[in-house]
Amino acid sequence: SSKPSSKFTATTKALSKADKEMAKFYVLIGPPGAGKGTQAKIIADKYGLVHISSGDLFRENLKNETELGKLAQGFMARGELVPDDVTIGMVRDRISRPDCKNGALLDGFPRTPAQADALAVMLKEFDSKVELVPLIDVPAQVLIDRLSGRWSCRAQGHVFHEKFNPPQVAGICDIDGSELYQREDDQRSTVENRIKVYTQQTAPLIEYYQSRNLLVTVDGTKPIDEVSADLQAAIEKA
Numbered sequence: 154s155s156k157p158s159s160k161f162t163a164t165t166k167a168l169s170k171a172d173k174e175m176a177k178f179y180v181l182i183g184p185p186g187a188g189k190g191t192q193a194k195i196i197a198d199k200y201g202l203v204h205i206s207s208g209d210l211f212r213e214n215l216k217n218e219t220e221l222g223k224l225a226q227g228f229m230a231r232g233e234l235v236p237d238d239v240t241i242g243m244v245r246d247r248i249s250r251p252d253c254k255n256g257a258l259l260d261g262f263p264r265t266p267a268q269a270d271a272l273a274v275m276l277k278e279f280d281s282k283v284e285l286v287p288l289i290d291v292p293a294q295v296l297i298d299r300l301s302g303r304w305s306c307r308a309q310g311h312v313f314h315e316k317f318n319p320p321q322v323a324g325i326c327d328i329d330g331s332e333l334y335q336r337e338d339d340q341r342s343t344v345e346n347r348i349k350v351y352t353q354q355t356a357p358l359i360e361y362y363q364s365r366n367l368l369v370t371v372d373g374t375k376p377i378d379e380v381s382a383d384l385q386a387a388i389e390k391a
């Protein structure tokens with residue numbers, strides 16, 4: 154495994170012991186369209202956690218035309234996973250920032266057992282660990298409807314649904330007023346591939362975290378506020 158970046162080490166040292174003990178990291182897993190982003194925003198707000206979405210980080214790099222963005226572009230367009238080394242480096246940089254000193258809610262990372270191993274290693278360097286892994290469970294048929302009606306905000310990744318969670322004004326984010334758009338990878342053919350990729354490469358994480366007694370499954374077919382309530386109950390019980 155690779156050595157931590159100097160930035161990461163510096164931040165680790167800057168944390169006081171009390172801060173380190175308080176740091177809580179949660180990992181939301183679930184298939185594309187399960188409601189991870191929607192719930193992550195709600196839960197992060199509620200508990201004062203930073204929301205880290207690997208998909209949002211990649212899309213920011215795409216928009217800014219960074220090297221990382223250029224590297225990720227083809228994989229994302231095809232609905233494939235970006236290679237682990239690239240993804241792990243990007244998330245490590247994000248977690249090493251001081252705003253994560255109390256912890257974070259990870260959404261979309263890890264997506265492979267290798268990423269999960271890497272996460273455990275980087276959190277150990279903070280004297281921290283994964284606290285709980287809620288799985289938002291939604292069957293494949295529902296996911297297609299969710300993603301084909303999803304509208305995402307350009308500025309901060311807030312998400313809406315034309316039927317299930319419509320914005321007050323069509324095409325405008327309720328929260329920050331930015332433009333809403335439909336992601337190119339939310340078209341049906343790409344969605345089908347993303348679900349296949351989830352089943353093959355990400356679903357093994359269910360057993361991975363189950364065997365570590367960290368997994369809790371939440372029924373993601375319920376309305377948004379009920380899923381939030383179930384997630385909060387699980388977090389408070391943990």
Ligand code: ADP
Nearest residue numbers: 185207208228229232233234235240261262264
């Ligand atoms: P979803 O809405 O399916 O949860 P995301 O926004 O999380 O989608 O991810 C969009 C795309 O970004 C993925 O299809 C993949 O190409 C890439 N990506 C995001 N997170 C990861 C990750 N942890 N590992 C590899 N690729 C990722």
Ligand code: ADP
Nearest residue numbers: 186187188189190191299303313314317376377
């Ligand atoms: P993910 O991040 O897992 O890909 P999102 O949070 O982006 O999923 O949700 C996918 C789509 O489904 C969005 O359009 C969102 O508004 C909608 N959605 C999220 N949760 C629910 C729910 N519980 N019931 C109905 N629609 C939902």
